[in-house]
Structures are given as structure tokens and as C-alpha cells.
Amino acid sequence: MSTASDTSTPETTIEAPAELPTITIKRTFASAPGRVFRAFVEPELFSRWIGPHSIEARIEHWDARTGGSWRYAAWREGERIAGFYGSFHEIRPDERLVQTFTYDGAPDGVSLDTMTFTALPGDGTRLTTVSVVESLEIRNLILASGMDTGVRQGYVKLDALLRDQ
Amino acid sequence: MAHDELSRAFAALADPTRRDVVARLATGDATVGELASPYGMSVQAVSKHLKVLEEAGLVSRTGAAHRRPCHLEADVFDLMAGWIERYRREAEARFARLDDLLAELDAPRSKAMNDPNPREEEPT
Numbered sequence: 707m708s709t710a711s712d713t714s715t716p717e718t719t720i721e722a723p724a725e726l727p728t729i730t731i732k733r734t735f736a737s738a739p740g741r742v743f744r745a746f747v748e749p750e751l752f753s754r755w756i757g758p759h760s761i762e763a764r765i766e767h768w769d770a771r772t773g774g775s776w777r778y779a780a781w782r783e784g785e786r787i788a789g790f791y792g793s794f795h796e797i798r799p800d801e802r803l804v805q806t807f808t809y810d811g812a813p814d815g816v817s818l819d820t821m822t823f824t825a826l827p828g829d830g831t832r833l834t835t836v837s838v839v840e841s842l843e844i845r846n847l848i849l850a851s852g853m854d855t856g857v858r859q860g861y862v863k864l865d866a867l868l869r870d871q
Numbered sequence: 872m873a874h875d876e877l878s879r880a881f882a883a884l885a886d887p888t889r890r891d892v893v894a895r896l897a898t899g900d901a902t903v904g905e906l907a908s909p910y911g912m913s914v915q916a917v918s919k920h921l922k923v924l925e926e927a928g929l930v931s932r933t934g935a936a937h938r939r940p941c942h943l944e945a946d947v948f949d950l951m952a953g954w955i956e957r958y959r960r961e962a963e964a965r966f967a968r969l970d971d972l973l974a975e976l977d978a979p980r981s982k983a984m985n986d987p988n989p990r991e992e993e994p995t
Contacts (some may be wrong), residue, residue, distance in 0.1 A: 718963040720955050729958075733966045737973040744976070745893055751976075755968040843898045849954040850894040 884926035
């Protein structure tokens, strides 16, 4: 809906076009692309930032190479509340990462996520994440449910929705 | 939209099922039966949710019959803007955590694990 014009502010921007089943997220970081990239492909780093503080991300499988795959679970108060998995479609170190993303309660649903790491002057990075899903309806459900808070219920309903169509 | 209407709209959208119904209607009109089937809910239960959405001015129906389509009255653009802003805040919270991690990685190695304010230590 908005675009960043000032690369010095790290504000997150989201684009969700009315006509395309995509979500584009842009953000700048005050670290070089290599460092930001590491935080996406090294499991011990990834698990430290991906979930909210109330949730512990436990890596269950992680093979970060082109053609590899990953799986992690969200734990809250000793309970496994959700699992996520996908493949590393392409790993191009420090530049580009292409992954699939599925919530394991809704195996029919998959998002294709492309992360691009662009170097900015002074050891900065612009991260652009483009997620593509099957339909506008699913894209809207993802936006309406919220990834952190409503992903579980949202995907369960989404699964039922897809089955019934 | 008057303040009362806005409050009613927000209250109506506080429920995840109603939010999903609205997300569904944002892509086109649908009958009560079509809306009910994905949830494994009865038509009566979905009708209750629709009544709340109707009273909030978000949805209209041309009649009582279940075959009549439900139509989203709310400005879809405004709704989407609200969802996107919430989604954006969640992404921003995630990236703020990544900022902290990167600051730690960029700090001198000896400090990396223990310094509570690693950003104040510039790497040399």
C-alpha cells in the first residue's frame, strides 16, 4: 500500500495488490547482506528472531542448500502449537533465497517466498520478501488472520475451505 | 463512518470467524450456505455471525432466503488497509527482533553473547 522512499528509516512496508495474490514486504537493516542472509539460513540464528517472545521456535530439520528442506515448530508454555515446513528452492548466498512455506495443519496450502538481499551504502541491506499464494481469497485470509496470532485457526479454516471447493 | 458505527464494525470484526467471512466476501458475494460449508458450521450459526455483520453495516442481504447472496457493504479498501497495517506491525516486530540479533552479530565477538547493549560497542 505504501512504498519506502527513504532508505535510512527501517520501517517495514507491505504491498498487497488488489489484483494479485501476493504480499510484498520491504525493510532495511543496518548490517551487510551477508549478515542478514545468515540470520535466514543458520537455524540457531533463525530461531532467535522468527517468533514472538512468547513463542519458542524449535528447529526440527534444517538443510539449508538448494534443493534442501526445513521444518520448525512453535512452542508455547511447553506445548507444540504449530509446525511449519518447506523447501529451500534456491540458496544464492548473500543475494537471494527462495523457499516454500506450509503450515502442517493445512498441507494443501503453500506460499512461495522469494527473499532478495540488496546491498545499501554503508553496510546496509534492503530485504524484499515476495510471497505468492494460490488465490486472492487465501491472500486476504492470511492478511485478515495475521501470521503470528491467527495463523493456526486461519489455516485450519483455509484447509477446510480448499477441500470444499 | 460515525464513531458508533466504527465501534460496531470493529467489535464485529473482533471475531475470527466473522473476519474470515468478510475476507471471503471481499472477493465476491456468496450465499449463507456457501459461507457455512467451509467451517463445518450450521447455516443457523453462520446466520448469527452474518446478523452481527449486518447490524454493524458491514454486510447486506437482499432477503431472508438462504439462497440470496450476502454482499460486503464496507469499503473493502479500508478493511484491507486495516488488515495490512496489522500484518505490517507483526512483520515489523519480527524485524525489530532481527535488528537486535544483527546488532549482536556486528558487535565484537567477545561481547556478542553477554553485552545487553551491543550496539553501543562499535566494531573496530
